[in-house]
Amino acid sequence: MENMGHMVEELLHELSVLPLFSEHIGTFTLTNYTFFLLIALALTIVFFLVSTRRLSLVPKGLGNVVEAGVSFVRDGLCVDILGSENGRKYFPFIGTIFFFVLFNNLLGLIPGSLPGTGTIGVTVTWGIVVFLVYNGIGIKKNGPLTYIKSFVPSGTPLLLMPLIFLLEIVSHFLRPITLGIRLYANMYAGHIMLGIFTILVTISLEHLSPGSAVTGVLAFVMRVIMHGFEVFVAVLQAYIFSILTTVYINGALHASEH
Amino acid sequence: MEGSLSVLGAGLAFGIGAIGPAIGIGMIGAKTIESMARQPEMAGKLQATMFIALGMTEAIALLGFVLAFVLMGA
Numbered sequence: 143m144e145n146m147g148h149m150v151e152e153l154l155h156e157l158s159v160l161p162l163f164s165e166h167i168g169t170f171t172l173t174n175y176t177f178f179l180l181i182a183l184a185l186t187i188v189f190f191l192v193s194t195r196r197l198s199l200v201p202k203g204l205g206n207v208v209e210a211g212v213s214f215v216r217d218g219l220c221v222d223i224l225g226s227e228n229g230r231k232y233f234p235f236i237g238t239i240f241f242f243v244l245f246n247n248l249l250g251l252i253p254g255s256l257p258g259t260g261t262i263g264v265t266v267t268w269g270i271v272v273f274l275v276y277n278g279i280g281i282k283k284n285g286p287l288t289y290i291k292s293f294v295p296s297g298t299p300l301l302l303m304p305l306i307f308l309l310e311i312v313s314h315f316l317r318p319i320t321l322g323i324r325l326y327a328n329m330y331a332g333h334i335m336l337g338i339f340t341i342l343v344t345i346s347l348e349h350l351s352p353g354s355a356v357t358g359v360l361a362f363v364m365r366v367i368m369h370g371f372e373v374f375v376a377v378l379q380a381y382i383f384s385i386l387t388t389v390y391i392n393g394a395l396h397a398s399e400h
Numbered sequence: 401m402e403g404s405l406s407v408l409g410a411g412l413a414f415g416i417g418a419i420g421p422a423i424g425i426g427m428i429g430a431k432t433i434e435s436m437a438r439q440p441e442m443a444g445k446l447q448a449t450m451f452i453a454l455g456m457t458e459a460i461a462l463l464g465f466v467l468a469f470v471l472m473g474a
Contacts, residue, residue, distance in 0.1 A: 218448075219448075222445075222448065223448075262466075320456075320459045320463075323459065323462055323463065323466060324455060324458060324459045324462055327462035327465050327466055328458075328462065331462070331465055378451070381451060382451055382452075382454070382455035385448065385451060385452055385455075386452065386455060389452060
């Protein structure tokens with residue numbers, strides 16, 4: 143069993159951010175995570191270019207997949223929450239986030255690869271991008287003064303105003319952080335869990351006995367089930383990231399109404 | 401000794417921190433099913449709202465998870 147602690151340490155080391163090469167250009171270094179991030183970026187671009195090369199009214203093959211995905215995000219997410227006009231206007235941004243996060247999450251589930259979303263730096267950066275975009279939309283739509291005023295609901299007693307204002311500011315600044323941590327922690331925790339089940343299988347194979355065979359088989363079955371569950375989590379997290387972005391944009395658009 | 405204490409703290413931070421969100425996620429699921437049974441035609445909208453609430457509740461549990469790793473490194 144003392145072997146397990148060593149193996150877990152190795153697993154955590156493998157999942158940490160490691161530079162691929164010792165050389166670096168300026169402050170930029172290619173790490174294992176940025177490597178897979180770039181692969182996911184290339185895959186997203188190639189996938190959409192290939193599948194939309196020949197557009198027709200009745201899509202064939204890959205076109206079906208893209209159409210289902212795009213209409214899910216545009217109609218089920220953007221138009222549903224933002225309304226028809228704004229939904230179509232902000233769909234490119236929300237759709238890009240959805241598909242990029244989805245491709246990153248799913249790429250990480252191929253054994254040997256890592257999810258680009260598995261580091262806090264990547265995900266919180268996207269959180270900050272979302273934060274800047276929705277605040278920009280709110281300021282552009284309502285004007286800076288009305289937007290800031292909307293942090294305090296009308297009808298608040300004068301004495302409570304500074305407190306409510308402060309709370310709202312804090313909750314707004316926490317949004318990019320929670321947005322990023324949610325995605326990162328889900329991906330990271332999922333990979334640790336898969337790794338630990340794999341370690342359990344390896345250990346029970348090393349010390350073969352009737353007892354360890356049972357644990358080994360159980361751990362293996364759990365490992366397979368959990369991999370399926372992680373596919374579900376990957377899609378769910380992409381969905382949650384984009385639906386929260388949509389909700390934040392919607393709140394910024396209708397800031398003057400409350 | 402100090403190292404093992406920080407591991408214990410990390411375990412407690414995640415374990416105790418997961419209690420609240422666990423109850424919350426259970427309540428979200430239960431109430432969504434209840435509302436869907438009452439008004440099946442609203443199921444799509446309720447599901448979308450459920451996922452928003454789920455994401456927000458889950459984040460609290462995951463803050464404990466991140467804190468656990470911070471404590472383990474300390």
